[in-house]
Structures are given as structure tokens and as C-alpha cells.
Amino acid sequence: MPAPGPNLKRATIRDVAALAGVSIGTASKALNGQGKLRAETRDRVAAAARELGFAPNVLARGLLAGRTFTVGVITTDSFGRFSIPVMLGAEDALGAGQISVFMCDTRDEPERERQYLDMLLSRRVDGLIVAGRRIEPRPSIGLTLGVPVVYAMTQSMDSDEPAILPDDAGGGRLAAEHLLALGRRRFGHITGPERFLAARKRARGFCDAMAGAGLPFTANDVLYGEWSEAWGREAARLVMRTTPGVDAIFCGSDQIARGVSDTLRLIGCRVPEDIALVGFDNWSPMVLGADPSLTSVDMCLEDVGRVAAQHLLLAISKEPTHGVHTVPCRLVTRGSTSPGTS
């Protein structure tokens, strides 16, 4: 592994050229496969580069090319549960194109957002991904930045800027179809606060599927509350009281499902024999820690990030997209709906 000494400056193309006995321009051409050069010369330059451990200075290259091969990801989620997979997916798709990522966490403070935005612009990022922890529309980060922007797990209220969202309604539908396929017929749906768009969408998808199957579960039967285990514990008792014969409960989050699971065990109700349970998020520590482990809807957030990155790459190459695009969810089956599984 060729490497510069600890205190030596890194080799530049000038050093390579000197060692190979050619001019700077020739060295550049040799390394990039451009121009007309003898094969022998190309090899000589390549050898010199290898010997010196030369790697081109991306800054200098960017200065010339007018772009930096860099994008910024701004999240309001404190790198939390939702942003992380999105960023991972985005980084994955961008990294393949040799693009690096500046990650910025605004902690949901507008002042920090402005500050990070300035920083990214003065670093001349080629594009921007704005990620959120809720899918609710947010104020646009700026319509005239001179840089393409894609929203992921959130959307802009001010325009038709491109946004990538998980298909929450589809997720609700998936849960419903799975429970129906198991032969369940009497349902409960416990979820987060009604003001959350995601909660409403999941509920709508669930209700639509029910209606499609000719079952009487309607929007009025949805129990809106909090995104917490405590609410899950409380709501489970409520469901057991108000819905005799209930044999399946769909929860708007894994945490709620954990709470429900707790209560059911305490009151001697078996999962999944008596009641099948489906969560949402497929959040490993939650679903695997539960007993039995939780069947859950996965939003495929990495895909959301990957798709957002693809749209951004398109926009960077002057083929911008517009409006909302959704990414399908998938259902992961575990013990809480299928006795066979762990």
C-alpha cells in the first residue's frame, strides 16, 4: 500500500509528472485516458502514480469542473429512526456515482437549518436532499437556491418540488390483507395522533381494504392516541372492552404494538392464537424484543432514500422530476401472526 509519510504533503500530479519525466498535462491525460499518448508513456505515468500513492485532489478537479461531486442531506430528525435508513439508502445510491454526502442535523431548529444551508451552498454542493421525520408538508427550504432539491420522508408545501414518500396507505392495506388471509374477521386499529398525516393514511388504507372485503370496519372505529407503549397498553384494554370477539389488532407503530402485546399477555390473551397482532415500522429492537416477535409493516426507508438520490441525480443532470412519488411498503411476518415463526 503506497502511502505518504506521516508529515509529508500528499503527492500532486506535478510530482507524478516529474517522476515520469512528462509534463503535467500529459500526466493528466495518461491518468484519465484522454488524448493521444503512446502506451509506454501511459504505463510510465501509471507506475509513477502508484509509486507515489497519488490520488487526484477532488477539490481542484471540482473547481475546474464547476461541480463538487458532493450533495448535502439535511434532516430534522436528529439522525433518528426515520432519517438514518433514508440517509443510508441515499448514500448508497450516490456513493456508486462517486458522490459524497454532507450530513446535517438541524435538530428541527430553523436557525440551524439556515446555517447549514449557507454552509452547504458555500461548499457548492451539487444538490440537496431534505429529509424529515414526518411526511407532513413543510415550508420549502428555498425555491431559488440555484441547486436541485429533493424531499424525502417529507414534502414541500410551496411548490411541486419532487418528494419521495413511503406508501403509508399501501402499508395499511398490506396489514389488512395479511390479517384477512389468516381468516381474521373482527378488527381493531390502534394508532398515533390523528393530526399525523401518516396515521390517517395508514388508517385509510386499512379501512379501504376492509371495505373491499365487505367487512364493517370504518374510519370511526380507528383509535387515535399517542405513538407510545403506554397508549398501546391503555388502548388494548379499551378494544377488549368495546369490541367483543376481536381477533386481530393492527397498530400504527411497533411501540404501540409492544404496549398492546404487554396488556394482552397480562390479561391472559394469547398472541397470535386469540389475537393476531401487526405493527408498523419493522423497527428491529422493538419487533425482535417482543414476545412473540412482531409481524410488522416495513416502510423500506432505504429505498425511499435510494429513490430520492436517483431523482436528485436526474435533476443534477438537468432532467428534474416533479411532485410526489411513493415507495411501496412490505410486510414482514413473525410470531405475532404466525405461530410457526419464532
Next chain:
Amino acid sequence: MPAPGPNLKRATIRDVAALAGVSIGTASKALNGQGKLRAETRDRVAAAARELGFAPNVLARGLLAGRTFTVGVITTDSFGRFSIPVMLGAEDALGAGQISVFMCDTRDEPERERQYLDMLLSRRVDGLIVAGRRIEPRPSIGLTLGVPVVYAMTQSMDSDEPAILPDDAGGGRLAAEHLLALGRRRFGHITGPERFLAARKRARGFCDAMAGAGLPFTANDVLYGEWSEAWGREAARLVMRTTPGVDAIFCGSDQIARGVSDTLRLIGCRVPEDIALVGFDNWSPMVLGADPSLTSVDMCLEDVGRVAAQHLLLAISKEPTHGVHTVPCRLVTRGSTSPGTS
């Protein structure tokens, strides 16, 4: 908010100079408060810059300065529970110095690590933070990179490169002291696999404090197992069987504590009245979701990141540090040891 049109190139200092009717050099001096200039000229340049929404191109500046005001953070943790706070803290400390962060997730694959390392080096980062998900020593990322490196939440086996670690032993001691102060006298300690250095350190701290208080809890009494809720559930039964009169259990992670809590409730044991419970990690969704909520040791990972950043800044300014530095933990008291709290 001054901004360039959507398709306009961003303003350069050349534009600013032209608008202000001065030379490029003068404009630069005016904006940076250098040289001898009339106040009126300074103002004129500042006004022009404001009007054009000028922000200096950090790349160009960096090219000249020989540094990029950029550092790389490489993690093996898939941006997981441990790395995230560390990175947040690091970003915090570095952002104040106008330094931006490239975050890279190796997914624990050596090949990816090499690839990211090459990328960061060709981007000429000023320094590198290597973060891990375990504190175990790992192979050095490279001793002759020509760039300062600091390890956070991990350490290098090949040298005395600086490393910042949480004080796991101190955390174990904190837990012990808290339980002793509550008057508890008969203890259990359930933790992860013995091969984990962190598990052994926490246990050692706990045992030392016990010995200091003259209690007979020794290294032999530690129950090593898995970092899972399932192990917590299992081990709790074991402790109840083998340690009659036990009135306090210290767990090596919050997940284990959740499992213990579950079992205790099922067998009709009250927390904290009969048994006080202390977890480790202070991981919000776990400690707050539990019933009662969990007292837990917080490793202050953001501080670990912050301190790592400070050491890196020192190294960048040619005052490198060496060896392992620890950051103290803190205990957060909640319902599982104190009936008053929720």
C-alpha cells in the same frame, strides 16, 4: 434573502468586485477585514456582496489554504445506536469551528472501509474520526495516512493513537452506589457476553464498588449471556431461583433490563418495591417505554463525540494527543428505582 436565480451561476468575488468598482484583491480584503482600506470602500463591497448573495467558494479557499475545513467520520455501526450520538457530538464541536463532516458507514466490511478511506483522502479531509459500536481495540485504519486520526467508542490495537472511550467501569460503579444508597443489600448483575470488553468493565466497576462497601458480591456472581430481552427474561428467573432475598438487579443494557422487568411483572414481583432495577445505555425508547420507566446509566456518547472532535482539532493544529481518554457516565434516575418518579 438575496439569492441567485434558479439557473444563474452563483456570484463570485469577481462579480462583487465589478459591482463595487474595485479590484478582486481589494474585494477580498474588504470582505475578510484585511489590508488597508477606506471604510467607505469596505461598505461598498459589503453592499455589493449582499446584493449578489455572495458566499465565498470554500473549495477555492481550501485549495489555497492547503486544507479543506472538512473531516471524515467513519463508523462500523451502520449509523446505529452508538455511533449516532457520537457523530452528533462530533459534528457539534466541529461545526462551531466551521468544519463540515463527511459521514461514512462501512457496514463493518473492510472493503468498504478501504474505499471510503480512499474517498476521504482524495477529498483531502483535514482529519479522521473512527467510530465503532464496541470499545474493543480494532486494527489501525492506517498509521501513515498523513492525516490525524482519533478513535471514538473504539481504539486502535496497533499504536497509541488517541482514543476516546466511555468510562464503563465508572458506570458500573455509579449503578452500585445508587443501589447501595437506596439501602439495597442483595444483588444480581445480568449482562451481555463475557467476550465483550464493555460487559467485563461494567461488571468490574460494579464488583469493585460492592467490595468497597464490604458486600460479598464477586465476579463469580455476574451472569453473562446475550444483549437481548430474551436473555433478560431468562436470567431473571435464574436470579430469583439462585439468589433468595435479592432486592436489586443491575443490567448491562436497557434491553436486558426490559426483559428482566417483564419477567418480574409476570411472577408478581414489584419494581421497585421488591426489586430495584438499573439498566445501561439510557436508550429513550427502551427506558421510557418500560413500566415502570427504567433508571439507567447514560454513557454520554455525545460527550464522547465532542471530546473526540476536540482531540482531533488539537491534532490538526499540530498538538496531537496520545492514548486512551475516558468520558464519565451519568446515572438517570427513574421509576424502576424510585417510586416517586413516573
Next chain:
DNA sequence: CTTACGGAGGAAAACGTATTCCTAGAAAGG
């Protein structure tokens, strides 16, 4: 009136790379 000095700002170099244009030499054709 001449010289020295100080203030204000301009000119130019430098950072590392890619690219465009140009030149020198060789080969080929007349």
C-alpha cells in the same frame, strides 16, 4: 521646491487539475 513617507488600492502569483491549442518531429507522398 524637493524629498520622504504614509495610505489606498491594484497586479500577480499560488493552490491542483483538466482541456484546448500548438509545436516539433517523423513518416509519407510527390
Next chain:
DNA sequence: CCTTTCTAGGAATACGTTTTCCTCCGTAAG
């Protein structure tokens, strides 16, 4: 032998800054 045509590689420019050095002008001192 002279001219044309390639070919291989060199020279120069540009990218956007910062900084060093230099020049010009006005004023004060001798």
C-alpha cells in the same frame, strides 16, 4: 529533396480565492 499529414506531447489557460508585493498619489517635512 521538398511539402504535407500525422502523432506525441508540451505550453498555456481557466476555475475562485487569498496574500504578497508594488505603485500611485497626496501630504508633510526639510
